[in-house]
Amino acid sequence: MSKKAVTRETILQQALALASSSGIAALTIGELAAASGMSKSGLFAHFGSKEALQLAVVEAAQAQFVAETLQPVLVLPRGLARLTALFEAWVGRLAAGRYPGGCPLLAACYEFDDQPGVVRDALLAGQARLRESLQRMLQDAADNGELPPGRDPALLAFMLFGLIQSAHHDRQLLGRNDGEQLARRGFALLLAPGDGGRA
Amino acid sequence: MSKKAVTRETILQQALALASSSGIAALTIGELAAASGMSKSGLFAHFGSKEALQLAVVEAAQAQFVAETLQPVLVLPRGLARLTALFEAWVGRLAAGRYPGGCPLLAACYEFDDQPGVVRDALLAGQARLRESLQRMLQDAADNGELPPGRDPALLAFMLFGLIQSAHHDRQLLGRNDGEQLARRGFALLLAPGDGGRA
């Protein structure tokens, strides 16, 4: 791997660490250069513009999520098993201290949802893909007869994503560390057959 | 009302409109002054510091939420009726174009959750109060026997807030306008007795 690619990767990892607490929009070339031990212009040359840097950071975060959370569960059989593993990995990711300042992608969604441009486009595409993956796993589970009768995969995907967001909110702002457990109980309530989810 | 108070209110309304799309942290004294038809220094004198301005904006947004969404439902009897009205008002607020760029408070939670200071403190206090109100309404409904058996008010409050966040996400980033309907169906799924929420 070329030196350039190595340095670029180092910068992006540093950027993700900073963006986790301050947000991607608040990332500053100077601040990031200092944190990376580089000069402003040396770092700048890697990206050519601030928008390109922000886009690279978003894509790095997305690639990391896929590699660390989505990919690993694909070895499991389609259906409830795979879905459960994904949700567990996702929830665990929140608590793991992977990003102490919170998920940079979730935060970026709030920062860029009204800022047209390539960053917003990339976020939108990634979130849409993720939602589709989630919904497809739910459909697989439904096809296997592993869902309570009458459950709508689209609604469940919507609600499971809400559980993730609520857990994130509880941990990052409210400082509550039981959000992950509540999310798991919510998952059980939504997917457990029979008793309507005693929880 | 003194002139000062009137002007201050005008500024804060303008600030909320701007913050809706760009975020409270990205608010700039100069930008806000231009939008308000004032000079930078004239506007600045109203607050004394940028942090005080941000705090005032957060408090204005919180007061608006309470006045427009929480207060009105308090005339309804405690229990499921009041809870349903609150959720409906809350969901409706997302679609109403009240804030075209999304809820400034939700966005602020992501911006300030890792930035210690008075702004974060105010956000935390407001969100904690809101969560308590929600949970108390659920407890009232449980006391009335209006909840499916075995439901935990704390878990339901967690999940209902997740529905709101998911609806916000769907509308603001994904551009889907069925998020509100999904949130309503989720509400029904969680609170409807008997069939375990056929949806």
Next chain:
DNA sequence: TTCAAAAAAGTACGATCGTGCTATTTTGCA
């Protein structure tokens, strides 16, 4: 109507922003 007080504007400041352009260092191949 007058006039002190309040509100707003004017001006200036150092700092930092993103981004050019040029010089220097470092790299990897001949």
Next chain:
DNA sequence: TGCAAAATAGCACGATCGTACTTTTTTGAA
């Protein structure tokens, strides 16, 4: 080992940031 090329640093720029200090305009009570 030498040397073009690649990577990084140095420096400068106009713009804008938040925030002081001073001056002008506006307000409301006597």
